Amino acid sequence: MNVIKSLTQNKVAMVGFSILFIFVVIALIGPYLYDGSPWRMVQRPFLPPFQNSNYLLGTDTLGRDVLAGLIYGARISLLVGFVSTIIALLIGIPLGAYAGYYGGWVDEVLMRFTEIFQTVPSFALAVVLVAIFEPSVYSITGAIAIVSWPPVARLVRGEFLSLRSQEYVLAAKLNGQTNRNIILREILPNSLSPIIVLASLMVASAILLESSLSFLGLGDPAIMSWGYMIGAAKTVIRQAWWLSFIPGVAIAITVLSLNLLGEGLNEALNPKLSGNREN
Amino acid sequence: MKPLLKVENLSIRLPAGGDREFAIRNVNYDLMPGEILCVVGESGSGKSMTANAIMGLLPKVITVDKGAVIFDGYDLASLEEHRARTLRGNRISMIFQEPMTALNPLMRVEDQIAEVFLVHTKMTRKQRHDRTLALLEDVGLPDPHKMLRAYPHQLSGGQRQRVMIAMALALEPSILIADEPTTALDVTTQAQILKLIKELQRKHNTAVMFITHDFGVVAEIADRVAVMEKGEMVELGNRDAVLNNPQHDYTKKLIAAVPPLVSPKREIKPLQVPPILSVENLCKTYRTGGSWLSKARIVKAADDVSFELHRGETLGLVGESGSGKSTVSRCVVRLLNSDSGKIRLSGSEIQSLGTKELAPFRKRIQMVFQDPYASLNPRKTIGQIIADGPIAQGMPRKDAFAKAAELLALVELPIAAIDRYPHEFSGGQRQRVGIARALAHDPEVLVADEAISALDVSVQAQILDLIETLKKRLNLAVLFVVHDLRVAAQVCDRVIVMQKGKIVEMGDTRQVFESPAHDYTKSLIASIPGANWRSDTTAVTASGVQEGAA
């Protein structure tokens, strides 16, 4: 289709996509190719990178393989990023859709509800949620989802608000379509593009958020993640800067590629930005 | 006389992936001092591009390929930017189509106009102020002192266009380029603006290049006419010659598509009783912006509206923008809930039925929408769009798609269209799909709200023909909402004239047009541009003109 074509022509977006694709592949199959737990203490601690060909990226404070950590960490960072975004979408889209479609008091109630979540400083709320429900992948993913859905709801509401008076929606009403059908089949597909763009950026910020939580000591202790690696390495940053540097770069690259992809999607899906045409 | 401006062999290349290779190609014409040259042609024919080239305002990606635009000894097409800048707004100025968006929303009117003096002259602040005030008076704006302080959003469309004109004429330029300056305005406003431009043009002996697609406007103001088609200038001549004796086929086709301002004689059929649709004392009031702190804006969009509609008849609903035409038509099809009044569809009251009870009536009254782009869901195939209605009413999928295929044939679209998406069709074709969708329910009443306003004249004519044919064939009752009185005169059996939510006049079309009773109707008819042109010829239909496949 048009979008895919214009996306594939966008070099920057393709770079982002390729990097992301590689990371996803690593996350999916890496652990099978790379046997052994990332927690195993395999060498002397603080082995610098590129010194031992078996442990290419060196070892950490306890002599664990950094590369193994990176590979396993890709899995969790991406998982948390994607799952929390999906949850946020699952909360935000219906909420925004109902508010925008029905308007009136439904809108008022739902938007007040959203406003509450937007008023509480979101990073602080995430910290509190994770601390209260005790750090685990579930609580972290949940907390990230809870603080990131309001923008989705607002966006979807806005889209629905403007699309609901579009003539094709009116036509569907005249056809005697049910509201459910109109929401799901007429309006939603047409509001997807900004949602997709937002979602790609949300995955990026979810990954950042996860790492920030880990940095503050609120990561899941049982699971190797990039954020954990930085958090664990922060105390030894002076003697082994690479331990925080390497996963930091991994995060930055992932987030960057997601942003590039998101930007590409935005241009592809939103002709106002890319084209010079009036229509 | 020496021409003020000479356009010689001008060609402008479009970037790769554009509609065609050249936006305009080998265009030649002169502009004489003090004349009004009208440039006409359908959308995309390159009218704006010509104007932009003269102004030096072409988008960066678009380049002048060859040719020259000679003004005052300079070639505008190749002039350095800083030199061109001194001419722009000073010797040559321009007015744009959209008065709503052409002014900076964050700047007061005074500042926007005074900016011209600031850039090109050394006037003091006081002088600028005085000149601006004088200009506003010149263009006939009421209460100019207040206007100075106003922001664009506080003005009506016509007022904004006057501000634009004031701005353009501030330094008494030799050339004024007007790119469809009245298209977005109501007829009465349009008439005033046209009059104003003409007056000012006479007063200052300005040469005007007036871009329009409305032949009525051409007839009203042009000295000479240039016709453009797909980037080429196909005809150039005196107004009367071009209008009454067109040479080029394209010009002929265009002119033929313009409905004459004469209602054809119709056999006045006795109206069937009872009417299929009757509306009694319909009222609808909008309240916006109100909260417990601020006063709401209250608009009576439909105020005690009553009329009847019969099978086989086309009832026109005319009136200026905001008069309540759409409101009435939406209430009738129950897209809007009316505040009070009765709506009867073949005797049954439908104004207060709930979603469930309404379902059986839905299919009996259908609507064709204005915007052929916005009225089709871009994510659905044409087949789905047409079949959705019957499916929602309980028809099996297969049958519904079979029906969709039939309907496509009925509206003269290829059967292959069924699997394609809306964006693959032209505006006219889309409007056909919209009609097919409405007909999928076998309705008895068809409401068409400005169903042709967004289309080019030639395409308009085709759609009008189609509706007329279908009406006869299916014995439909059509409520036809339109603001173009020429169109109304052509297609309607009876017309209703609305003003500020009220019906001010209702009657047989011919009678209303020939001897309007209400003052408002009179002023409407008087405002129709080029009223004298083709007021006596009979209707020429443009049937047989096929649209190119998309």
Added chain:
Amino acid sequence: QPQNGGTINVVVQPEPPSLMIGMYSNGTTQQVGGNIFEGLMRYDKKLVPHPLLATSWENSEDGKTWTFHLKEGVVWHDGQPFTSADVVFSIDVLLRETNARLRTSLAFVDSITAPDDFTVVFKLNQPFGPFIRLFEVGTTPMLPKHIYEGTDFKMNPANHHPIGTGPFVFKEWQKGSFIHLAKNENYHVKGLPHIEELYWHVIPDAASRSVAFETGKIDVLPGGSVENFDVPRLSELDNACVTTDGWEFFSPHAWLWLNNQEGPTADKRFRQAVMYAMDREFAKSVLWNDYGKIAKGPVGSKTTFFDDTLPEYEYNPKKAKALLKEMGYDGTPVRLMAMPYGETWQRWTEVVKQNLEEVGIKTKLVATDVAGWNQKISDRDYDISFTYLYQYGDPALGVSRTYLSSNMAKGSPWNNAEGYVNKQVDQWLNEAAVVFPDSKRAELYSKAQHQLVEDVPVAWLMELEFPTIYNCKVQNLVDSAIGINDAFGTAWIKQ
């Protein structure tokens, strides 16, 4: 030849809740408050008491009456004289109400009286061996009666502006930034203190604390205030001095709590297997940079009652596996709860997890914060967890509490939180606290230690040492058994 003058900048981590040492016994309250307040005695690094507010003391023949003679001419920071009334009030009224640790010991005290302004007499109901170890400033600080008597102690405004007799007076506390103390010009020990100003800085991030020391903004990093990983690097800096002294009184002892009541850990063989599975040498060298010592049993090796004939649990995964097989461990996962007190503990948890998994014990890490950890430990809602506890110079004060079955009630993380019950051990420990003289006590403690090592109620890990890192210009920094807690009264700066 100590020199007078100068300012010392110290890190305080975490920021104390209060400096009122009589109501809060938090580590950092003691660190700062110990320079404002004083106890009756100071203890040297061998835990021998030295006079401070008390000039001399004697014990009766039967060991049940202690008489203290106080120093004359001591004044509170507000100028009021310090007398025996303050001592009686502090111990009998205020501390008895607010200090849980002292309250347990005061159960042995029948009465406290002040025959004159500078004499205090304690009458005990039976001889109590550790009595003479009770008088350092953290356990029994002297508090001003004239300010606290008859008030709601916790709400007394003086808590925000503490008044003691110590070498430094309180100046200012900018919450979240620093605490400022200044020299007490009227200090009762002539010529002391040498230092003019004392700043305690709140720097919440461990790495920033290191940087602060490196850049010379901080002169003293008290033990435990930087991560262990940083210790070798910091101690190698020019001008950096390190000492492990000053923890003799506390001798922190680290172990794994093992739930003796439920789950696989209720089985003695499982607990022994845990002991064998632990690679404690690795932890010591990698996590603690070889500071500290592998713990043999419940009693610290620096304490008088330590028995060095105890059998040793060496690192032996095979034995661990055999024991697990013998008991028929079915692979039920055990919950391993990290201790939320910094990176080292986090890492240690990971090492222990790895150790346990290597012998086939399935572990599930549980994360929690300080409050959650306290609650879970005190509710015995865990299988294995960490802790380290102070020994307070005598097993009766710091060791027995962990193993006495009478001390098993849920609700506190500092008692017998593992749920260990052995009547025999109970009897030995209880008796050892009150028999006279010390040789008898040693015998009883020895028996108890052997039985405990056999039963493994908890898995002892290490006797910890927290090195204090300081700028070498600071002289005579640590000269008592409580180290930094009362260090600055005698320290000085070499200009």
Added chain:
Amino acid sequence: MSIQTLLYIAGRLVKGGVVLLVIAIFNFFLIRMAPGDPAQVLAGEAGATDEIFLQQLREQFGLDQPLYYQLWIYVSNLMQFDMGITYRQQMPVFDLIMERMPATLLLTGAAFLLSLVLGILAGVVAAAKHRQWLDSVITVAALIFYATPLFWLAMMAALFFSVYLDWLPSFGMQTVGENFTGWQKVKDIGLHLILPAATLGLFFTAVYARMTRTSMIETSRLDFVKTAKAKGMKPSRVTTHHILRNALLPVVTLAGLQAGQLIGGAVLTETVFAWPGIGRLMFEALFQRDYNLLLGVFFISSAMVVLFNLVTDVIYCIVDPRIELSK
């Protein structure tokens, strides 16, 4: 200001107050779901305690009352603008927060201004040089800052500027013990401010730069820009007088939203740089289960958000005459 505007602002404040109250109640229950209580934390740090001591503490804090009663007390106190006493420091929550507030406001304010000025500047330059190398450089730099974890950047910055170069102090808000006054004090605080404000600000600089750039490009395609050009104005004047003002509208909205969030969101920066602000106060209160303090910080920072949103709307209404303050 007209009566209407004042009424509107009053109305907004009332509505905001309701939202804040709901938030307070929500947070009240949320925090109670955390395991443990403040007594246990205090006892935990003390290293030894018994049940009596815990009970004493709970009584002192009022935690032995039924939960609904505690809520009632809390809310009714809150309505009188009393946020209670901190368990740990035993001082009024409000006083403690206000003690920390200047630090936070200084840090976030500096970061905010920095990011706004720098971001808009960069965005305008990038838009002006659309599709030229400078645009690419700015865009890429913005993207990188946008994608880099803030705390990581902060750590690296502290490492580089304080340790290796020794140019700037790496922690705290002022050189304690120097008792600077006047200019010296300003300079001292300024030096301490540079690193944290810069790291906190960089992310937002990136955000504003990207947004300004997009908005500038979009706005420059609007009709009125063409009108302005047709007047024969210099491109620079078109940019400053016509495009920029319009393009900044969305930036203003975003900035307003973020200004509010910044207050509560500086936890990371404050932690790395030991900045004595309320972000850290919140973090500590959380782990110390200092319910009143935590609720207080949340309340104040949410109130800031409400306030900033209102201020943004007022500003927006001043810069955009089309918007009327109503509804």
